[in-house]
Amino acid sequence: MTDPADSPAIALPDDDWQGVATAAAGDEALYLELDGWEGPLDLLLDLARRQKVDLRRISILDLVDQYLNYIDQAEALRLELAADYLVMAAWLAYLKSALLLPREEQEDPSPEELALRLQLRLQRLAAMRDAAGRLMGRDRLGRDVFGRGNPEGLRIDRKALWQCDWFALIQAYGQIKARTQPVVHLVRDRMVMTLDSALTRVAAMLGVTLDWMELKDFLPPHADPKLRKSALASSFVAALELARLGKAEMTQDETFGPLRLRGVRA
Amino acid sequence: MSDRPDDLLRAVEAAVFASEQPLSIEAISLHLGGADVRAALAELAEHYADRGVHLVERGKRWHFETAPDLAHLLRREREEVRRLSRAGTEVLAIVAYHEPVSRAEIESIRGVQTAKGTLDVLMEAGWVRIVGRRDVPGRPVIYATTPDFLTHFGLESRRDLPGIDELRAAGLLDPVEDALAAAMDGPSAETELTDAEEDTDSAD
């Protein structure tokens, strides 16, 4: 791999954490804090830093040994270890044995790749930890530098600019008028044939003939179309009434077919 | 521009700037290890005298404030376009067609109680003003439209407001049914129209 430029960001001072509190409470369910370590990767990074070599040149085998020793010690002290630490220990033990096995028996992914992956992760975590330390060490507003203590403030006075247009105005007036006008309901005088006159007319016509007649033949001829509707309705009701009284018979061959009726002689 | 101010001057400047209250000479001095800050304050006050910010002493306490001649910059008016509400439009229309008109009269024409705020908004907008009191018991305030109203709505005079028959011709009387509209062609509509027109004329 190409040699990355030497950078202060990945140089690893022993302690750049002064002034930073230890991990917040409330995370206990997720990991056990061993002397303030936040998880196995954090512990590994700390062990790596103790080797005092550049993380890019660190011996992963040494690191694995140190981690496994640490876990052994913790178990010897009967410290309860979070599952994360044990999972990492198991994985590192596997990695160690794979690194020590002859090359031909390697599976995919190769142990070298796994070791490199771990190394890269440690580098990234170290870089961010270092960056965090440098960020926190900056001159901070409200701690090292201060804004104006008592600013007058800039004020923005909001003024409403009311909008309404001519059409909305006259439309509103029209609607008030339409709404508040006294409402008068008028029913137009229409020509109707009353039930009584229909009854008289149909009964009289039934007395004249014994043949079946269609209902429409009972309507007054040349009637105004508006009167015709009324006459049809009244004549139909009159026919029903006469049938009920036994004075007429009605027949209809099909639905909506012509309705015929004739008189019944007593 | 000038040579770098000395450290005491800079410290006094920063201390007064950062303080949440005006500071007495003693308080400033206390911050700065007991140094004598009088000369520094005098020099700073002189430096800032021409600037947008002044260092001033008020009741033996020092603070920075913006230059009095720039105070108007610290407030800014922002105009927000707001649409007149339906109720506002109706009340405005009634004032325009019937002015001068009292609030009770507006309510009787609208058939709805008129919230006090509605007339306030119309007065804030500059379209309606109080023109006096009606000479009846209770002496209610009466309202009329303003010249700004005519300007805003593009009217030469209130005579330009369409009459009832024109509104109807434009379909703005918005009847519910044709039959109903036809039925309303009765005598009462005619009367209203005449009233409205008379009002308009007399107001001019």
Added chain:
Amino acid sequence: MSDRPDDLLRAVEAAVFASEQPLSIEAISLHLGGADVRAALAELAEHYADRGVHLVERGKRWHFETAPDLAHLLRREREEVRRLSRAGTEVLAIVAYHEPVSRAEIESIRGVQTAKGTLDVLMEAGWVRIVGRRDVPGRPVIYATTPDFLTHFGLESRRDLPGIDELRAAGLLDPVEDALAAAMDGPSAETELTDAEEDTDSAD
């Protein structure tokens, strides 16, 4: 001591001085009737560079603050700045150097789950905000820093983050997978590195 600063300069000085928040160039200009204030800001920044109070730009917004070298005099009992947990500082750094970044990405760098409260504290402080969702399955929320973050830490822009150029050049801001791919296959590794460097250049 010096010739009187012109009116625009004084007005810009007063407006930024009076404001309770850092102001963008647009906001200052709006207060001053739309004037172009860039030159005035540059001149003021230069004038104040030697003084006890500095005019600084942070995330495209301007404000006055006390000179950093006077911190020892002003620090007093004003230790109100919240102390961030170690997890908090790490998460903040990861967001700042990698933004925009999802919670899963933060966790993969730190190797531990991030307690719910950690991001909340950073958002409550006003330093981190949600800027959208990543267009991948699950559409995770992504986080980035705010202008207030830059203001608080005295950064003109994210480019001023300590060591960010070196970190980028060393590939330490790239995902592990990319670095792994680069390291595993030789020739393409060269290409990847070149790409990364080009990215860096174009980003600046």
